[in-house]
Amino acid sequence: MKKTLILGASPNPERYAHKATLMLSEKGHQVFPVGLRKGEIGSHIIATNSPIIKNIDTVTLYIGPQNQAKYYDYILNQIIPKRIIFNPGTENEKLQKLAQEKGIETEVACTLVLLSINEY
Numbered sequence: 001m002k003k004t005l006i007l008g009a010s011p012n013p014e015r016y017a018h019k020a021t022l023m024l025s026e027k028g029h030q031v032f033p034v035g036l037r038k039g040e041i042g043s044h045i046i047a048t049n050s051p052i053i054k055n056i057d058t059v060t061l062y063i064g065p066q067n068q069a070k071y072y073d074y075i076l077n078q079i080i081p082k083r084i085i086f087n088p089g090t091e092n093e094k095l096q097k098l099a100q101e102k103g104i105e106t107e108v109a110c111t112l113v114l115l116s117i118n119e120y
Helices: 016-026 069-079 093-101 111-116
Strands: 003-007 030-034 058-061 083-086 105-108
Touching: 003 016, 003 069, 016 030, 016 111, 069 093, 083 093, 093 105
Parallel strands: 003 030, 003 058, 058 083, 083 105
Antiparallel strands: none
């Protein structure tokens, strides 16, 4: 199973990041929700301090491109995932290019859809 960092995690059950965290966990993936506000998603605590987690397979983005620049270093130089998923509304050509230059795979897709069709 894949270690996944959910960037833009929210304690609000209506948010897609919340739903994705629960679905990833239910499917057996190890999840690391990171967000702006403290809270919980099921039994998972949302980290607000950009924790360094090693061996992350996937970062799935739930923050808009206008708010991503402050996370470039965190994602590309500290987390260094194998893959970044740009969920709908998070597409960012600059971050995609920077990631690809570092050998990080990028995918414009919906994590919830990928999970539901067993393509995650």
